[in-house]
Amino acid sequence: MERLHRKERVAAILKVLSDNPNVIFSLGYFSEIFDSARSTLSEDITIVKKVVENLKCGVVETLPGAAGGVKYVPGISREEEEEFISRLCDMIKTSDRIIPGGFLYMNDIIYSPEISSKIGIIMAQYFRDKNPDYVLTIETKGIPIAMMTAKALNIPLVIIRSDNRVTEGSTVSINYISGSSKRMRTMSLSKRSVKKGSRCIFIDDFMRAGGTANGVIELMKEFDCSVEGIGVLVESLPYNKRLVQNYVSLMNLESIDEEKGEVKIHPSMRK
Template sequence: MSKIRRSERLIDMTFYLLERPNTLISLSNFVERYDSAKSSISEDIGIIRRTFMMRGIGMLETLPGAGGGVLYTPGISKDESQKFLNDIKNEIAQIDRILPGGYLYLSDLLTNPEILKTIGRMIATQYADSSIDVVMTVATKGIPIAQSVANYLNVPFVIVRRDSKITEGSTISVNYASESSDRIQKMELSKRSLKAGSNVLVVDDFMKGGGTIIGMKSLIEEFDANYIGATVFVENSTTSNNVSENSITSMFKVNEIDPNKKSVSIDEGNFIENTNFNYFE
């Protein structure tokens, strides 16, 4: 790229960094890209770093040495997270979300790009210092969340399925107790999907009893990988024991759904208390 004005360089550099989260970028890359002195690039990085911190966009680190460079870690502030939780809690509590059988309609929220981006930033913030290698979810409604989190962490995501797909090749499977059907079910994952020793983060949209999360934890162990933790969008109040025992975080907790009274009792989950925001504030 030919030499450009500083204002243009700052815009392009910011976009370049935002598109490459958790990727170490050498200073020489920017020097060559903008045909600018290393000292000028360092000043620009300082400006971007302060702006990222002030606006709650994330952390920009400069790592010294021959193998060093610039590393952008996406994040979100505690205040912005709290505002999101307050707004979405009120939205979930709307009585027209109650479905037959005592379920809640959440699909519109989990297909909204802005909501998904915020969920992804929040979960990425929670696990910013956990060296996550892979994000895992179960088909199908957890996929948008997994994709958003994986994008901010800049890692692959894998999808656990309950039935075999010929395109997956050979698989590893485990049996687990399903909280929705009160019977034993099977989940499986392609042998090529997960490497031994990988640090795995589990995400999902709704957790009723915790059986699916525990099943994925068992599956991770079958791959000789490391279960780091799990974060779900909404949990049912009946999961209290499983939450503490299996490092499960929830953004919202449904206490009661009463189709007859047309009422939904919902609280915030334990996301705020389980997340260290100091890194981004």
């Protein structure tokens, strides 16, 4: 590769790190690519750290030792998070989102790459310290935000199905009770999906009574795995008998009034 000037190396290093979040790159890796001394690259990485810090888009961590190096951890500031969630609430409050039956149309939000990507980064910030091996979700609407959470953490996404799929081979299935409707439902997961003893987090788009989340916890026990955290985009309030207690929600939905065309939703208090 042609020798690059410092500003070009800094841009290239930032590109490599941001494309591979939570992956450790050694100075030797960059030294080989750019044909530069490690001392020079250390100075470059110091500049990269300052750029990321000033942009408030995460942190660049340096790890000492023979197995050390540098990695990028995506993130946003608390102020930006609060502003973003408030904007989402304003988007959802519009009366034209109300669907007959007291439901909300949110597909354009959940399936927006820009929005779901930021939701994923926020979720990743809350659960990074849990050191998860997998992000779990249940088909289908939770998939985009769970995928973006998995991307920010750079760990696999595992999708739990509501029925068996021939293409997934042998599966484990359990019956669980929906907390809101009190109906018996089924969830299934391929035996090849997760490794025994893994740590997982469960990400979903909506929570009422927490029956689905509780079902996921029970399902993972069949794999000798643990659910270390639960994150949902929206939780419905009020709900006195939540089947799970420890979770993070980004928004609280208080009520939907079809006659008045009113939706009461606001940023949640973190749990």
